Amino acid sequence: MAIKSPYLLFLGDAHDALAAKVAQGIVDWRPDNCVGQLRLDGCNADCGLTDMTVEQAVAAGAKTLVIGVANRGGVIADSWIEVLQSALDQGLDLAAGLHNKLADVPAIASKAQLLGRRLHDVRHPTETYPVGSGLPRRGKRVLPVGTDCSCGKMYTALALEKAMRARGIDSDFRATGQTGILICGSGVSVDAVVSDFISGATEVLAPEATDDNHWDIVEGQGSLYHPSFAGVTTGLIHGAQPDYLVLCHEPTRTHMRGLPHYPIPDVKACMEANLATARLTSPDVKFAGISVNTAALSEADADACIKELESTHGLPTVDPFRTGVDRLVDALL
Amino acid sequence: MAIKSPYLLFLGDAHDALAAKVAQGIVDWRPDNCVGQLRLDGCNADCGLTDMTVEQAVAAGAKTLVIGVANRGGVIADSWIEVLQSALDQGLDLAAGLHNKLADVPAIASKAQLLGRRLHDVRHPTETYPVGSGLPRRGKRVLPVGTDCSCGKMYTALALEKAMRARGIDSDFRATGQTGILICGSGVSVDAVVSDFISGATEVLAPEATDDNHWDIVEGQGSLYHPSFAGVTTGLIHGAQPDYLVLCHEPTRTHMRGLPHYPIPDVKACMEANLATARLTSPDVKFAGISVNTAALSEADADACIKELESTHGLPTVDPFRTGVDRLVDALL
Numbered sequence: 001m002a003i004k005s006p007y008l009l010f011l012g013d014a015h016d017a018l019a020a021k022v023a024q025g026i027v028d029w030r031p032d033n034c035v036g037q038l039r040l041d042g043c044n045a046d047c048g049l050t051d052m053t054v055e056q057a058v059a060a061g062a063k064t065l066v067i068g069v070a071n072r073g074g075v076i077a078d079s080w081i082e083v084l085q086s087a088l089d090q091g092l093d094l095a096a097g098l099h100n101k102l103a104d105v106p107a108i109a110s111k112a113q114l115l116g117r118r119l120h121d122v123r124h125p126t127e128t129y130p131v132g133s134g135l136p137r138r139g140k141r142v143l144p145v146g147t148d149c150s151c152g153k154m155y156t157a158l159a160l161e162k163a164m165r166a167r168g169i170d171s172d173f174r175a176t177g178q179t180g181i182l183i184c185g186s187g188v189s190v191d192a193v194v195s196d197f198i199s200g201a202t203e204v205l206a207p208e209a210t211d212d213n214h215w216d217i218v219e220g221q222g223s224l225y226h227p228s229f230a231g232v233t234t235g236l237i238h239g240a241q242p243d244y245l246v247l248c249h250e251p252t253r254t255h256m257r258g259l260p261h262y263p264i265p266d267v268k269a270c271m272e273a274n275l276a277t278a279r280l281t282s283p284d285v286k287f288a289g290i291s292v293n294t295a296a297l298s299e300a301d302a303d304a305c306i307k308e309l310e311s312t313h314g315l316p317t318v319d320p321f322r323t324g325v326d327r328l329v330d331a332l333l
Numbered sequence: 334m335a336i337k338s339p340y341l342l343f344l345g346d347a348h349d350a351l352a353a354k355v356a357q358g359i360v361d362w363r364p365d366n367c368v369g370q371l372r373l374d375g376c377n378a379d380c381g382l383t384d385m386t387v388e389q390a391v392a393a394g395a396k397t398l399v400i401g402v403a404n405r406g407g408v409i410a411d412s413w414i415e416v417l418q419s420a421l422d423q424g425l426d427l428a429a430g431l432h433n434k435l436a437d438v439p440a441i442a443s444k445a446q447l448l449g450r451r452l453h454d455v456r457h458p459t460e461t462y463p464v465g466s467g468l469p470r471r472g473k474r475v476l477p478v479g480t481d482c483s484c485g486k487m488y489t490a491l492a493l494e495k496a497m498r499a500r501g502i503d504s505d506f507r508a509t510g511q512t513g514i515l516i517c518g519s520g521v522s523v524d525a526v527v528s529d530f531i532s533g534a535t536e537v538l539a540p541e542a543t544d545d546n547h548w549d550i551v552e553g554q555g556s557l558y559h560p561s562f563a564g565v566t567t568g569l570i571h572g573a574q575p576d577y578l579v580l581c582h583e584p585t586r587t588h589m590r591g592l593p594h595y596p597i598p599d600v601k602a603c604m605e606a607n608l609a610t611a612r613l614t615s616p617d618v619k620f621a622g623i624s625v626n627t628a629a630l631s632e633a634d635a636d637a638c639i640k641e642l643e644s645t646h647g648l649p650t651v652d653p654f655r656t657g658v659d660r661l662v663d664a665l666l
């Protein structure tokens with residue numbers, strides 16, 4: 001069920017810019033989907049959009065208020081409810097990717113039902129999915145995979161979509177997590193799907209294309225080397241049936257996210273493990289290149305890191321933020 | 334939440350013996366947990382227990398009526414409800430592993446709530462689990478893995494528990510699917526857990542032992558080579574943190590269960606893939622042996638098959654049904 005756009009982005013009482021990173025992601029990747037931002041007293045974030053009341057946003061054409069802020073604990077704050085109710089009253093749907101659901105807040109759920117508004121709790125899948133079939137399907141698919149969680153897979157996928165569309169290539173980012181879903185307006189939060197249906201949900205998310213030259217860029221999740229989440233990653237790889245993988249890597253990390261007792265894998269070993277897994281449903285899968293997140297490095301160190309990975313692995317290596325992903329797109333085409 | 338035993342096994346109107354295979358599994362592996370069987374008119378199955386009414390079963394000490402029959406569709410039949418209500422009235426809890434829930438049948442749910450009885454819908458986890466930590470934990474664990482789904486992993490695990498207990502070894506079968514849970518009275522249906530928590534649920538299921546010499550025999554699920562379910566298998570392997578694997582194989586199968594377009598993997602390649610996955614959380618993991626389901630073969634062909642696998646792979650090879658699993662237990666110890 002797609003989220004109706006354009007959006008009014010709700011920044012609430014975000015205590016800093018990082019707390020509003022979901023809203024910032026939407027502005028960065030889908031600026032045309034945003035009519036404005038709504039900030040409450042005490043908000044310390046600013047996504048650079050026009051500040052609007054709900055009334056002004058409706059007048060500007062907004063269809064959905066998207067909660068683009070996460071407070072501590074990732075829950076819907078009591079101080080937000082008055083504005084959210086007002087948005088429903090004035091004709092907007094609501095969307096959020098928080099741990100608790102809009103639909104579980106009685107003051108919001110009852111009003112939405114009364115008025116016939118939609119509540120999109122994108123972290124909580126409501127559809128049911130078939131088990132994966134593994135059947136080959138038309139179209140081309142690329143999947144970023146990571147040495148770790150949170151090392152740039154979503155950013156890389158969105159950058160690929162943007163660069164491909166700029167060249168006129170028919171391509172779609174397919175979101176598999178809540179931020180990606182709020183950015184592009186639809187998708188499946190695969191880590192919240194019942195485990196029997198991980199690959200099946202991914203097959204539904206990135207279905208057979210009507211054209212051989214259509215590209216789906218499927219957002220990656222987790223890492224085969226992360227003992228908490230590798231099951232999600234495996235099902236996602238099998239369901240995505242990728243023609244190409246892109247390895248995403250954060251070179252300064254010393255251990256797997258949240259697990260100080262697990263080292264970051266060797267890049268080469270990680271690539272081989274991902275290929276071995278992906279070959280089950282996509283026998284000819286290859287790596288198109290490497291995407292490094294060098295945000296923590298100086299310009300000189302970032303250059304050196306990118307060059308070293310490129311020469312070691314013989315694959316185009318980019319930092320999407322510093323260099324763009326054009327060389328990956330060249331490799332894909 | 335353990336299911337209270339002993340059980341009255343409900344065979345309902347099973348149209349053949351196969352429809353009552355859950356009940357038969359309980360009788361085979363936990364005969365002391367069963368006081369009798371209850372059959373409705375038209376039942377064509379017989380587990381060899383004394384036929385009893387609910388009253389007689391309660392008098393014999395039964396604590397739970399277990400639905401040991403699956404009709405077409407795997408749902409609770411209307412014709413069963415009168416008996417199930419009577420069981421609740423007379424003090425029994427109910428347990429089932431069907432697709433629809435006892436708790437979703439109003440005539441059952443309301444009576445159970447009124448009387449304070451428990452409804453165990455073992456296919457549908459009700460607990461919440463943490464994400465997996467991957468931390469090493471005390472005790473020994475063995476996990477059967479398969480070239481395919483449904484090739485003897487549960488049977489092998491239960492046979493290992495029985496053989497180990499017969500030698501006085503402290504060991505527990507840890508159920509990961511609905512039949513296993515009904516057989517041993519507790520467990521987690523891992524394929525029904527939200528995918529972020531597969532490995533975490535398995536860590537909870539087979540927790541740190543208080544004794545280095547305790548063995549957990551964790552029931553396997555799916556196969557790394559099954560594109561529908563390999564995500565479940567991966568998370569289960571990581572959470573189980575096995576010291577030993579046992580490869581389960583059905584030698585006459587020509588394709589992966591339900592997927593005619595996917596061949597059965599090479600046994601050697603399958604073993605290597607499972608070791609590679611398991612090493613992430615259990616670096617010294619090894620195969621203890623091979624368990625073949627030769628039910629479809631003649632005695633002579635079964636013998637030849639077992640000998641060939643044993644000599645090719647240099648590992649003790651058994652058919653739990655034909656030969657028992659003592660040679661696997663020898664290898665584990």
